[in-house]
Amino acid sequence: MDEILEVLEKDARISPQELARLLRRQPEQVKKAVKGFEKQGIIVGYKTIINRELLQDNNNFVSALIEVRVTPQKDVGFDKIAERIYSFPEVKSCYLLSGTYDLLILIEGRSIHTVSDFVAEKLASLEHVRRTTTHFLLKRYKEDGVILKRKRENKRIAISY
Amino acid sequence: MKKSLSKTVQELQPSGIREFFDLVLGMKDVISLGVGEPDFTTPWVIREAGIYALEQGFTSYTSNKGLYKLRLGISRYLNSRFNLKYNPEEEILITTGVSEAMDLALRAVVNPGDEVIIPLPCYVAYGPLTILAGGLPRYIKTQLRQGFKLKPEDLERAITKRTKAVILNYPGNPTGVSYTNKELADFKRIILKHKILCITDEIYGDLSYDFAHIPFASLSGAGQFSLYLNGFSKAYAMTGWRIGYACGCKDVISAMTKIHQYTMLCAPIMSQLAAYEALVSGKKAMDEMKREYQRRREYVYEELKRIGFEMVKPQGAFYFFISTKNTGLAGLNFARKLLKEQNVAVVPGDAFGSDYKDFVRLSYCADLDKLKEAIARIEKFLRRKQ
Incomplete structure (x- = not known):
């Protein structure tokens, strides 16, 4: 790199x-x-990492990780259905995984209801989606390589040989 | 009370800048470029190994020489990296930092009245350790205009019948200056001719930026005239763990071990296990830190040059030794005023040799934001002074 x-x-x-x-x-x-x-497309954007737990209006914010099992389609495999899913602005991240389910998506919304509405009305009803499992996120410890707990002050002595 | 103190200790030069150090320690919110240790915390893989060692109940003594697996790891590392061959059974000793290793080395080889050659400016401990071992430090000054490099002819001139050893520290504290293969070969010729011991403090060896670091001991024929000292403190950000090591001829190592067993007994076992982990899986984190230092070095160098300081571009370690002559202030005054007016700490040059009153040492063990702020404050300080 x-x-x-x-x-x-x-x-x-x-x-x-x-x-x-x-x-x-x-x-x-x-x-x-x-x-x-x-x-x-190697650099795709520049952004700020925000620790939402410290925000005043954090009450209006929930995240969920959703495991999605889908039926792959002829010729396009998972890509087409993934595109239909990740195009929703509520979807912040979308990954194809190996293992017991296919897609893992991260959803952000204002409340549990907005998230569950999204799953019920938009996601689960998609033609090739067979099953979804929703996990609400309880606490963030580390985000994009950054530990969110505020660092304690450096205790190094200020001068040494 | 003074009567009851040893003459040797009483005669040791008190550090002239102790008072300045106390001043720094008494102040709050200082941006410190005065530290001699990494700003990084020990990489997590290594810390985790230390924690695991404690969990497993590793809280005992180890053999005086240190854990065999650590010695074996060091032996393999030196062999693969530098083609240096040391038998882990009898040619490697684990110490509590290079500081202890240096003390043991000097006490093991120096007879009362023997001379030890020390190029200046140098790390603060070499002279006092030589005196405590009963020896006489024979200092050789090096100048800014010669790049703070020891000249072979000066080395040869300093050798007398009483010369026992020469101490080389490269890349060096406080200058960051290092030696190339060719320069080391010139020293070797002289050292072999006069049959003196070359004690090398290579603690900053892994932090070499411009050319590959070459241990003096790896030069052909230098083996029996060299004592290689290194440790984990700087490159792996492990200063507080206190693990160093000495590699050399069986006779010297065994003499050092004798002193070590009566004074230190052994290095802390949990630290030794953490150091072993550093050898096994610390390289990636170490390389990352090294690249970060190297980038800071480029940045700080250009900035200091722009401001108008005279200095040598360091080839390793994490220090700049800069001349304060153009500012009209002696180093100690510069440091004192900079601290009082701008809350930035640097170390006065006197600490590293009494002839370096017109210098300060500035270390770049601070993140880039802090370095930028410190440099802006130094500029402000100089502008106000005019």
Whole structure:
């Protein structure tokens, strides 16, 4: 993996100038490389990781992981039905898995009802969906590699040889 | 009370900057570029092994030399990485950090009045440890304009009939300067000619950025004149675990073990088990940290250059040793004022040799956001001063 990606994956806010300095490359070169990654779809977006547990209005927010068993279709396998499912804006993530079920999707909604309505009305009623199992998410510990518990202050002594 | 203290201890140079250290420790919200240890916490795989060791009840002594499996692991690692061959039975000793290893080494080889050559600027402990072992430190100054590198002719000139050993620390604290194969070969020629021991502190060896690190002991023919010291503290961010090791000829290692068994007995067993895990599965985390240091080095170097500091671009470790001459302030004053006015801590150069009053050591063991803020504050400090 290019070191540009290693740095950006940790901190997307870093400017091309700073990135160039860190990696001892030219800013133009770095900009070009980043553009290239974006074009190829290797970099698909830049976003902020929010710890929703600390938000005041967190009461209006629930997530659920849903296991979905589907019937694969001729020629297109799972892709077509996956596309129909992940196109719903409520679906935040969608993966095809090996094992006892096929698709794992992450749903976000304002309440248990919105999520269960979505499952009952939109998801389970889809033609090739055979079965769904919904797991409501109780607590997030780590998100995209970031531990959500606030770090304790560094206890290192401030000066040493 | 003073009468009851040993003369040797009384005569040890008190650290002139102790007072400055106390000042730093008494302040809050300091951005510290004054630390000599990684800002990273020990990688989880290693910590987990330490916890598991405690859970399993590993709370006893180990053999004086250290756990055999750790010695074997070190022997294999050195063989595969540097083609260095040490028998884990009698040529490797596990110590509580390289600090202890250095102390043992000097006490094992120095007779009263023997000289030990120490290039400056250097880590604070070498001189005092030499004196405590009954030896006389023979310092060689190196200059900024020569890249803080020891010149072979200066080494040869410093050797007398009483010279027992030379201490080489590369990549070095406080300069980050390291030596290439060719430079080491020049030292080897002199060391072999005069038959003195070369004690190398290679604790920063894994943190070499510009060229491959080469242990002095791996040069052909250097084996019996070398004592290789290394440990886990810096590269694996394991300073608090206190695990180092010494590798060398059977005679020296066995002499060191004799002292070690009476003074330290053994290194903590849970730390030894964690260190073993570092060898087995810590490489990925270590490489990641190394790349991070390397990026910070590039960043800080360009910034310090832009501000107008004179320095050598370090080839390893995580320090810059920068001249404060252009600021019109001596190092200690620079450090004191920077701390008071901008809450940024650096270490005055005097700590690493009395001739380095116009320097400060700045370590980049802080994340990039902190480094940026610290550099902005240093700039502000210099602008206000004008």
